[in-house]
Amino acid sequence: MEGISSVIHVEDLTMAYRETPVLWDIDLDIPACVRCAIVGPNGAGKSTLLRGILGLLTPVSGAVALWGKPLAAVHKQIAYVPQRSSVHWDFPTTAFDVVLMGRYAHLGLMRRPGKEDRRLAMEALGEMKMTDFAERQISELSGGQQQRVFIARALAQDAQLYIMDEPLAGVDETTERIIMDKFMALQKENRTVIAVHHDLSTLDAYFDYIVVLNRTVKANGYLTQLDKEAALALAYRPKE
Template identity: 55%
Template sequence: MTKDTSLYPIAVEDLTVAYHEEPVLWDVDVTVPAGALMAIVGPNGAGKSTLIKAMLGLVPRSAGHVHFFGRSYAEERQRVAYVPQRGSVDWDFPTNALDVVMMGRYGRIGWVKRPGKADRAVAHEALEMVGMRDFASRQISQLSGGQQQRVFLARALAQDADIYLMDEPFQGVDATTEHAIVRVLKDLQARGRTVVVVHHDLETVPEYFDHVLLLNVKAIANGRVEDVFTPENLRAAYGGRVDLLLKQEA
């Protein structure tokens, strides 16, 4: 493929990831255009989270390349923010919400140097954007699941990146949090950022996103929601079960 990858915020080429010689992702090609708000959907075990982790080099790639603005992740680290799954950390850790959000600044601050006043201001602003201003000094174990998710989102906002990769931010959150997250996603898009979200609720895809990647180990379809979010493609990604998932749209 002779595509100019620098034209895209994210270009994934021929990506294969295997755990114990079992492919989890098989020859995946995806390009994400600038300013896209993209959902990654697919059944359980389709490799959605693995795709994001492989992009960031958190799991080893068996084959393929990932380019951010045509360059490697290591070169463009500062421009990529990552929201891991909420369950991936220990929320009993002795720290408060502001401190967690401040961690989003660490990449810019670099080794050894301490966060300064400006970083603190950015962190407060990020908390404000997710409706958590009043919880800055709250111990993180005392936050509800939805509030913890918003803290994670605020941490990514504090990174002030051009690309946002989010792993299941809507997982198990309350309605307030869901609305807050959607508002932030739309706001990021309005500011020209590129956002990719692992998502599990097919029903809300057309409402929340404008691009979608249908994934099931292989990339089934990738493009604008109105073009590729079709029953045929969904059936290809999910198998027979999709009829149940889509009955409202029929």
């Protein structure tokens, strides 16, 4: 994967639900080793874009490449954290077992997690400051703790690209700080983090690259090279 400047390349992507267009003519390149925020108003298609990149929804048209390759060739190197609200938290399992699931991307169909997999899962829990909750039922955890467990599951996968849908939505201040510290640590390890984000006041502190979306890509680039306010206005401008 060395020598590929764009982690994600999206070309002429159009997505629809029940024939209603949600995104159209998306052209986008996201470089490697960034902390990228995808921002835009409600209904802008942010989650749909993630699902299209991940192959969770079939596009009407267009193509996606990751490190210059099709998704099937590199899927083990991609970890996804969906919106917490989309997860069935009453499922009877422990925090540790949830995180251990992150290792299944590297196991064959017939292989069971071994000692090393269990060590990596516990290490990931530790990175999210959740070691003491390893045997706790996931349903017994607070919202912020649940989010940390889900991110620990992604970390256990040991991926190169982390894609997260609203990882900071509804979490407490402690959880937000732990998550963002980890995002910065991942970047220092030459990994890429892409997250749907809503709090525009924290963009500069938490991210170094943004994609401004509202049905189409309105702007994208490094925050140090963009006129951020002008870029955001393209997506958030009130309807006349």
